[in-house]
Amino acid sequence: MRTLHVLAASLLPPLCAACGRSCRPTAVICTRCTRRLAQAEPLRGGGPPGLDQAWSSAPHEGAARDLVTALKFRRLLPVAGLIAERIEWLAPASLLSGAIVPVPTARLRSLGRGFDPAAEIAAALAERTGLPLAPCLVRRGGGRQVGKRRGERIGHPPDVQPRGEVPRSVLLVDDVLTTGATLSACARALRSAGAVRVAAATFTRRL
Numbered sequence: 438m439r440t441l442h443v444l445a446a447s448l449l450p451p452l453c454a455a456c457g458r459s460c461r462p463t464a465v466i467c468t469r470c471t472r473r474l475a476q477a478e479p480l481r482g483g484g485p486p487g488l489d490q491a492w493s494s495a496p497h498e499g500a501a502r503d504l505v506t507a508l509k510f511r512r513l514l515p516v517a518g519l520i521a522e523r524i525e526w527l528a529p530a531s532l533l534s535g536a537i538v539p540v541p542t543a544r545l546r547s548l549g550r551g552f553d554p555a556a557e558i559a560a561a562l563a564e565r566t567g568l569p570l571a572p573c574l575v576r577r578g579g580g581r582q583v584g585k586r587r588g589e590r591i592g593h594p595p596d597v598q599p600r601g602e603v604p605r606s607v608l609l610v611d612d613v614l615t616t617g618a619t620l621s622a623c624a625r626a627l628r629s630a631g632a633v634r635v636a637a638a639t640f641t642r643r644l
């Protein structure tokens with residue numbers, strides 16, 4: 438069966454993960470989307486409370502938003518590699534230090550989906566940068582963020598707890614920065630367990 442799958446994949450024309458149009462066989466996204474993504478400006482400063490530094494590689498719009506959707510709902514793993522590549526390429530050197538900690542997904546959501554976008558991006562970024570990967574946070578409760586109104590999300594910060602040993606210097610990694618409530622909850626949990634520097638890098642940021 439596996440051979441058949443591989444064969445079928447090689448016969449299908451490769452499609453861009455962002456826009457769905459055909460693209461070069463080895464590419465994750467087409468040249469048009471590569472150009473759109475290259476024009477997106479990284480965002481920094483004004484991070485959520487509790488963070489020393491927060492940086493996002495692009496606003497949550499256009500090709501960048503399409504890639505988040507592809508990763509989250511279509512589980513396109515090569516997209517995680519592409520996202521990690523962009524973060525490594527554009528992030529200031531001061532940001533890319535310490536241990537990489539993925540922002541934890543609520544357990545029920547993660548199980549239901551069988552796929553955790555933040556964990557995949559964090560793993561790919563750790564591999565690219567050589568920084569240690571430390572999945573030392575867990576999230577209690579299965580509250581879904583998707584579909585909730587922004588006000589509700591701000592009103593109910595997620596319950597994040599440290600697990601095992603927490604590094605002193607942390608770079609939190611997530612796909613999207615929305616209200617920052619989750620990042621702040623992560624920073625609180627990390628600092629309560631001994632972290633002295635907590636920064637965050639996300640692929641996109643909602644404005």
Ligand SMILES: [Zn+2]
Pocket residue numbers: 453454455456457458466467468469470471
């Ligand atoms: Zn495209």
